[in-house]
Amino acid sequence: MSQRKRAAKNRRPKVIPMRLDATFFFERAVQSLDRYHYDKALKYFRRAVEYEPENPVNHCNMAGILSEMGRYEESNVILRSVLDQIDPAMTECYYYLANNYANMELYEAAEEALVRYLENDLDGQFLDEADELLDLLNYELNRPTKISTIKSRENIYAHDKARELLEAGHFAEAVKILEEIIQRQPDFLAARNNLGLAYYYMGLFDQSVATITEVLDAEPGNLHALCNLAIFYQHSNQEEPLRELIEKLNKTVPFHPEHVFKMATTLGIVGEHREAYSHFRRLLRTGELAGEPSLHHFAAVAATNLLRYDDAERHWKQAEKLDPQSPVPSFYLDKLDKVRKGEERAPTHYHYHLPFEEQFKQWENSPGQVTEALKREPLIRSSFFWALRHGDRKTKVQVIQALGLVADEEVIEALKAFLIDADEDDELKRVAVLVLRSIGVQDALTVTFSGRTLTLEARRKSARLPVWDNAWQAVLEQALEGMSGRYDVVQQHDMMTLWVDYLSRVYPEVPKLHKSTGWAAALEYWTAKMHRRTVTYADLVNRYGVSQASISRYANRIDEACGIREKLDLTTPSFH
Template sequence: MSQRKRAAKPRRPKVIPIRLDATFFFERAVQSLDRYHYDKALKYFRRAVEYEPENPVNHCNMAGILSEMGRYQESNDILRSVIDSIDPAMTECYYYLANNYANMELYEAAEEALVHYLENDLDGQFLDEADELLDLLKYELNRPTKLATIKSKENVFAHDKARELLEAGRFADAVKILEDIIVREPSFLAARNNLGLAYYYMGLFEKSVVTITEVLESEPGNLHALCNLAIFYQHSNQEGPLRSLIERLNKTVPFHPEHVFKMATTLGIVGEHREAYRHFRRLLRTGELAGEPSLHHFAAVAATNLSRYDEAEKHWKHAEKLDTDSPVPAYYLRRLEKVREGEDSAPAHYHYHLPFEEQFRQWENNPALVTEALKREPLIRSSFFWALRHGDRKTKVQVIQALGLIADEEVIEALKAFLIDTEEDDELKRVAVLVLRSIGVQDSLAVTFGGRTLTLEARRKSARLPVWDSAWQGVLEHALAGMSGRYDVVQQHDMMTLWVDFLSRVYPEVPKLHKRAGWAAALEYWTAKMHRRTVTYADLVNRYGVSQASISRYANRIDEACGIREKLDLTTPSFH
């Protein structure tokens, strides 16, 4: 029987083809590095570069091997070629250069490369290593490194600066920095939280609530945002949302001292004094913040609102021992006695400074105390801006005049914003215009009166008045009252400007203003002349209750200083 031959099966090849590419040589180089075979590793990295000459990582790997082998100049040549020709944005090359220069003892060059790395690298991959190299360079060069900023920490540093500005009451400056941070890093929730707080202090409620809501959308349990939102609801009288939020806060038990403090002050501000006092006592028991006089003050305020007067007295006396220079504890101890006797109410504010009425009473006869107080307690500055937006009418008048004593850029911007706020009283805006002119702001001013925005034209610059006297204000108010309903806003503004110009020219030899009505009538007289308005002697005498001789005398004094008659081409003052 014949046997059939089986068909032969095809054999699988025993040789596996090797794909020679950059990845292959990279892996071989890494294996050689693991065995400390630097020559082989360098050879393989060179081959990787040949396959992918435009890949900067391959070049940097080759530069790294050369550095490990002590061939620093060759390493630097490769790194420079990466920066100059392949990928200028590869900032880590400057860190590698700095290391090579340091090993070559070229410390100036190392410093230049390291500074470039820190000021331009966004990721901060070698930030810890760079700190060590900075210490070395500082030692070798015997001087601090010339470093302006660290790019990867730019937002952190900017946020710290913004917080300092917030604490100093410089809200507009803080807002500018915080808004820039949010544009660069939208996920920076702490910056967004503080931005909402800055808006709130500036009286921009809607923007503050929107900003804090954005924080809570990203992190619903953010305690700072929840507390800030509760305060916003409190001051905008949103009882429903506030009550819901308070219930949520009362169920929260923070542990970090900073969070406990935030919770306690927030609950106190919204009237939850019992829970606030409980948290303040927790902080005092832990001892970490027990040396802070403000904490004892806050605890005393809460205790007073709970009618626990003995405990309140103990806290304020402790605050007095801790802060012997502050008038706050002593003031509230005196007030506590009146509260006990039913002659006064418990303090409503959780602020470690004197109430506005008391501050202004002390400053009334000594304006220099305002500047001194601002240096000692920056929070007073922030309370000024808050009161400008949310105080009663009397407080706002006092605040506007006090801001005139500060007279910096932020004050000017705040008062200008006040002028165009449709919710503010027109008379208060006139006071604000007056203060702006008195501190030397002579550019045109936009003012909203009665729902209509007017532009008050720029005025010739006059000397800045160092103070604003209540007697000067009295003359103005007298004139405004006499001109009310007879002169428009622009004409009233010109009267105020004339008064400021007169005072600036004669200061410090300002005449005694015994007859305010006479000066007020003289101001109306010249205002009428400047606007070609008819004014009669009988009309001025009847409305201001002064003689023609007095009005004529004061009108002449104003003209002598300001030269109005010459400008209007008048010969002698005459009434028609």
């Protein structure tokens, strides 16, 4: 080839092939939009749809242009087709529909579409805009819009609900919600922190520590988690890890009042009263919380432990002035005089309610007051749940009976969990079964006795009894003692159930139980009959120290109320 021909060939223009696809037309549409050429933009978006008809974004872009052009009905047709035929998960289309309907002054339809968006959209991309539109619709419709949930804020709202439940003392309900939140959003540390706290309030120590540890693994400096863990270590007597944690907390200077308060109460509970008092005084000086009687109480407790008795008296008197209905300030003011004289030790109780032992004294004199306190005060309820798990035997018996006064779902679940704890005493479980039956829980109960798991069958529903009487308990204890070693757990449970059934039927006309041994022998008699067991007159008389006539009389009374003879097809009580 000649040099001229080669030069001519090299001068030929290079042709770059144009690739026509959805991306090409999308870019052209955007360029047209920048120049406010809506007709051209619409044409290009239509071409993009032709190239990728299954791509919902292309359809939404076209609907958006039509909306900008005021062609709302056409825009809505496209948005509906996206939701109905292409991608129902594109919930933002409901927000676009709501905007279109609002521009068409179809406010009812706009409200319906906006509610669908808020209740179904996971991301909340247009949440702020939706709030503004909601305000407009409320104004135009002259009423608020009812929304059951905002999907993108579902966990936040659920967490707020769980916190309310914790503050109200409904720990089991809070645990359920918090566990669901964490399952949906594992990195929601505030929910995980409160879950650990809820476990702690329920006395589930190992679970609480494990949960708080998970928070600290994700965020080592989380102050709430550090404080919660310090309290957990304190209650479990883990001195070495507690000491290390206290050193870390003492080097921390929180700024936010909520964090200062958390730090102060934590340090007080673990015995660091000087640092605690410093933080409490700091809060009182700021003025924001100076009107809280509980804060003055906390400061007084810390001051007493520092031998600053005059300061303590001043704080408790201020708490009494701010909260004259509460028995707490006056109780501790009386105690302060004895502490000054060296007759009593300084209080270490950093909760704004009476000490646990004092609550029981009040319960003995006025059960109704304790019932109200357990229902109203979450910290008191928490102390009872904690004592149920970690108190001594006598305390646990008192707690079980006290919880029976409340008898709400929270208490029922706590007592049912107590029944299956292999580490708890069998006799205490019998008391718990009795309380559950006496408050009307008649469904089947699962109980772990001496390493064996048994199911106590459901019973006929009886009327709920009031406060459990000590005389009723005495009959049961004598019957259990007499039946010990002769009857199995299920048979003993049936005896207890029969006693509750009898009392429920005759209440309030319960006879005077002068001879509790006779009633106990009668209960064993009917229990033996129900289980086709042989029982002799001589045996019952010898073991219970009561006459045959007394046993027969009380057995007849039980039968008259409960109809046992008829159920067992017996004619007269007879001893073999």
